[in-house]
Amino acid sequence: xxxxxxxxxxxxxxxxxxxxxxxxxxxxxxxxxxxxxxxxxxxxxxxxxxxxxxxxxxxxxxxxxxxxxxxxxxxxxxxxxxxxxxxxxxxxxxxxxxxxxxxxxxxxxxxxxxxxxxxxxxxxxxxxxxxxxxxxxxxxxxxxxxxxxxxxxxxxxxxxxxxxxxxxxxxxxxxxxxxxxxxxxxxxxxxxxxxxxxxxxxxxxxxxxxxxxxxxxxxxxxxxxxxxxxxxxxxxxxxxxxxxxxxxxxxxxxxxxxxxxxx
Amino acid sequence: xxxxxxxxxxxxxxxxxxxxxxxxxxxxxxxxxxxxxxxxxxxxxxxxxxxxxxxxxxxxxxxxxxxxxxxxxxxxxxxxxxxxxxxxxxxxxxxxxxxxxxxxxxxxxxxxxxxxxxxxxxxxxxxxxxxxxxxxxxxxxxxxxxxxxxxxxxxxxxxxxxxxxxxxxxxxxxxxxxxxxxxxxxxxxxxxxxxxxxxxxxxxxxxxxxxxxxxxxxxxxxxxxxxxxxxxxxxxxxxxxxxxxxxxxxxxxxxxxxxxxxxxxxxxxxxxxxxxxxxxxxxxxxxxxxxxxxxxxxxxxxxxxxxxxxxxxxxxxxxxxxxxx
Numbered sequence: 339x340x341x342x343x344x345x346x347x348x349x350x351x352x353x354x355x356x357x358x359x360x361x362x363x364x365x366x367x368x369x370x371x372x373x374x375x376x377x378x379x380x381x382x383x384x385x386x387x388x389x390x391x392x393x394x395x396x397x398x399x400x401x402x403x404x405x406x407x408x409x410x411x412x413x414x415x416x417x418x419x420x421x422x423x424x425x426x427x428x429x430x431x432x433x434x435x436x437x438x439x440x441x442x443x444x445x446x447x448x449x450x451x452x453x454x455x456x457x458x459x460x461x462x463x464x465x466x467x468x469x470x471x472x473x474x475x476x477x478x479x480x481x482x483x484x485x486x487x488x489x490x491x492x493x494x495x496x497x498x499x500x501x502x503x504x505x506x507x508x509x510x511x512x513x514x515x516x517x518x519x520x521x522x523x524x525x526x527x528x529x530x531x532x533x534x535x536x537x538x539x540x541x542x543x544x545x546x547x548x549x550x551x552x553x554x555x556x557x558x559x560x561x562x563x564x565x566x567x568x569x570x571x572x573x574x575x576x577x578x579x580x581x582x583x584x585x586x587x588x589x590x591x592x593x594x595x596x597x598x599x600x601x
Numbered sequence: 602x603x604x605x606x607x608x609x610x611x612x613x614x615x616x617x618x619x620x621x622x623x624x625x626x627x628x629x630x631x632x633x634x635x636x637x638x639x640x641x642x643x644x645x646x647x648x649x650x651x652x653x654x655x656x657x658x659x660x661x662x663x664x665x666x667x668x669x670x671x672x673x674x675x676x677x678x679x680x681x682x683x684x685x686x687x688x689x690x691x692x693x694x695x696x697x698x699x700x701x702x703x704x705x706x707x708x709x710x711x712x713x714x715x716x717x718x719x720x721x722x723x724x725x726x727x728x729x730x731x732x733x734x735x736x737x738x739x740x741x742x743x744x745x746x747x748x749x750x751x752x753x754x755x756x757x758x759x760x761x762x763x764x765x766x767x768x769x770x771x772x773x774x775x776x777x778x779x780x781x782x783x784x785x786x787x788x789x790x791x792x793x794x795x796x797x798x799x800x801x802x803x804x805x806x807x808x809x810x811x812x813x814x815x816x817x818x819x820x821x822x823x824x825x826x827x828x829x830x831x832x833x834x835x836x837x838x839x840x841x842x843x844x845x846x847x848x849x850x851x852x853x854x855x856x857x858x859x860x861x862x863x864x865x866x867x868x869x870x871x872x873x874x875x876x877x878x879x880x881x882x883x884x885x886x887x888x889x890x891x892x893x894x895x896x897x898x899x900x901x902x903x904x905x906x907x908x909x910x911x912x913x914x915x916x917x918x919x920x921x922x923x924x925x926x
Contacts, residue, residue, distance in 0.1 A: 357735075357736070357740060357742075434714060434715075435705065435708070435715055436705075436708045436709055436712070436713070436714065436715055439705070439709055440709070466698070466701040466702070466705070466717070467701060467704070467705035467708075467715065467717060468705070469705075470673065470701070470702045470703075470704075470705035470706040470709070471705045471706065471708065471709040472709075473674075473706065473781075474674075474677065474706045474709035474710050475709055477779070477780075477781045478781050478784075479674065479781050479782070479784040479785040480673070480674060480702070480706070480785070481785060482673075482698070482701070482702050483698055483856075485843050493784075495788070498698075499698075499839070499842075499843065499849065499856050500671065500698050500699070500790075500791070500856060501610065501612070501617060501697050501698060501699065501856065502612045502790070502791035503790075503791040503792050503793045503794070503849060504789075504791070504792040504793075504794060504849065505671060505787060505789065505790050505791065505792070506787075506788040506789040506792070507672070507785055507786065507787055507788060508785070508786045508788050509784065509785045509786075510784035510785070513784070513785070518843065519840070520839075520840065520843030520844060560714070560747075561708075561712065561713055561714030561715075561746060561747050561748055561749070561750075562714025562715065562716060562744050562745070562746055562747070562750070563714075563744070563745045563746075563747065564742045564743065564744055565742070565743060565745075566742070566743040567735075567740050567741065567742055567743075568740070568741050568743075569739075569740060569741070570734060570738060570739070570740070570741050573900065576886075576898070576900075576901045576902045576903055576904055577902070577903050577904070578893075578898060578904040578905075578906065579903070579904070579905050579906070579907075580893075580906045580907070581905055581906060581907025581908070581911070581912060584907070584911045584912055584915055585915065587905060587907060587912060588912060588915045588916050588919045589919070591887070591903070591905065591912075591916060591919075592916075592919045592920065592923055594887075594903050595864070595887075595920075596923065598885055600805070600863060600864045600885060601829070601920060601923050601924065
């Protein structure tokens with residue numbers, strides 16, 4: 339079995355994010371990190387490989403992004419991926435969710451994976467959508483927000499939480515599965531793995547290498563135009579208390595509640 | 602005809618509240634566009650009576666498709682066919698997991714633009730424009746569509762009116778599902794885990810998150826809710842529900858319940874957007890968290906930066922003392 343894990347480089351969660359007024363896009367400067375949800379996807383792939391119920395021959399980390407995204411791939415490899423694929427091209431800049439999913443799907447076709455795993459969401463705001471877009475282009479069954487995944491009947495038996503409780507769904511392979519952070523506890527990379535990450539094979543590809551129709555990606559190929567950014571309606575800032583003397587803190591909380599007749 | 606098609610999710614004979622809000626919102630927008638709002642229902646043995654009820658919320662017509670319930674890809678097949686055959690330019694979804702899955706897959710299938718977590722939709726120049734909060738709700742971005750548009754609402758973004766009692770015409774549509782759509786099969790849907798907890802009706806909600814550190818942390822929150830007495834209950838975030846620390850029935854957020862109590866006290870909750878959507882309408886929000894950078898402090902009325910294990914026991918005693926006085 340060949341597993342491709344989609345990963346993404348995102349701004350560090352501790353960094354304040356902002357829109358670059360000149361481009362209307364997210365300012366991707368500053369500290370970057372591997373999207374935390376994707377580490378759960380890599381761990382899920384590693385657990386399938388180590389679980390012994392199915393033979394996993396290769397785990398490949400795949401990303402689309404600028405040159406700096408290589409660091410996210412190095413991190414993915416240090417967590418267990420055998421090699422990585424980096425799709426990077428100026429023509430892709432400004433791609434919306436649907437265009438990004440199309441470009442990633444074209445890249446994945448080159449690998450013919452038996453399973454595509456990804457984190458259910460990215461820290462920088464593309465909510466829950468890439469997996470379903472990629473699956474439709476690859477013509478594979480898809481399930482998102484999976485919190486348990488077992489090999490069963492030649493496919494995967496997955497659990498996820500949905501609108502009315504927990505669903506259990508049996509999925510045939512090949513498939514695209516996005517996972518939630520409750521699925522596992524990602525391992526820490528060993529020092530040796532971190533040191534060796536840069537030596538593992540990395541394919542650097544452009545749009546021409548994966549048969550991407552340039553008219554379907556980038557700003558021009560995207561079907562939605564985002565802009566006209568504005569501040570949300572102002573809400574007065576709340577009172578913040580640093581707990582230094584807990585007795586005093588609790589007195590303040592009780593007084594605050596009392597004033598609002600909440601107690 | 603540039604109509605709007607709404608996916609109406611249903612379960613055990615009733616429509617999802619957010620879907621009804623989306624139908625009503627589509628009817629409002631369609632009226633401004635000079636067109637009609639339609640709905641689509643996909644399920645096994647859905648009656649014409651049930652489907653027709655969507656007329657009470659503004660759907661002029663309901664397309665009924667026989668197919669599996671609770672899975673996204675058969676709905677993508679059905680919506681793509683109905684939109685193509687009937688010339689709909691827009692699809693609208695209430696919030697929730699299936700809206701994200703179906704909307705995204707549908708965008709890929711029909712080459713549409715898609716916007717998720719939408720809080721407001723308007724009409725400009727004969728087209729729909731969607732507004733979406735971004736960057737942790739610190740900014741609002743506007744989405745305009747070059748061609749077809751798919752708009753997925755944030756939970757509770759669209760108000761749910763009472764039904765006007767009207768009924769919609771129901772048209773049964775046969776859909777040939779894609780081979781890959783039939784490769785995911787529902788084994789069990791809507792399984793409830795843990796006991797029932799009534800959090801929607803509570804005036805005071807004490808909610809716990811991963812910051813509690815261990816499942817036993819909820820015992821302390823129960824004591825705090827008990828100290829408030831009256832109509833108080835304990836709620837939880839998705840992370841701790843998924844971890845098995847507390848029942849699903851008490852989960853707040855995107856895939857849980859939406860609440861608006863008089864007091865929402867969040868203990869050890871970071872305030873991720875998925876949680877925020879379920880509780881942001883609370884009248885008073887108090888947060889206790891060790892991390893001064895936790896997003897929840899950005900929308901709390903009172904934020905306590907500190908160790909809840911030190912604060913909560915003393916707060917229980919103080920609330921008891923106050924109530925006793």
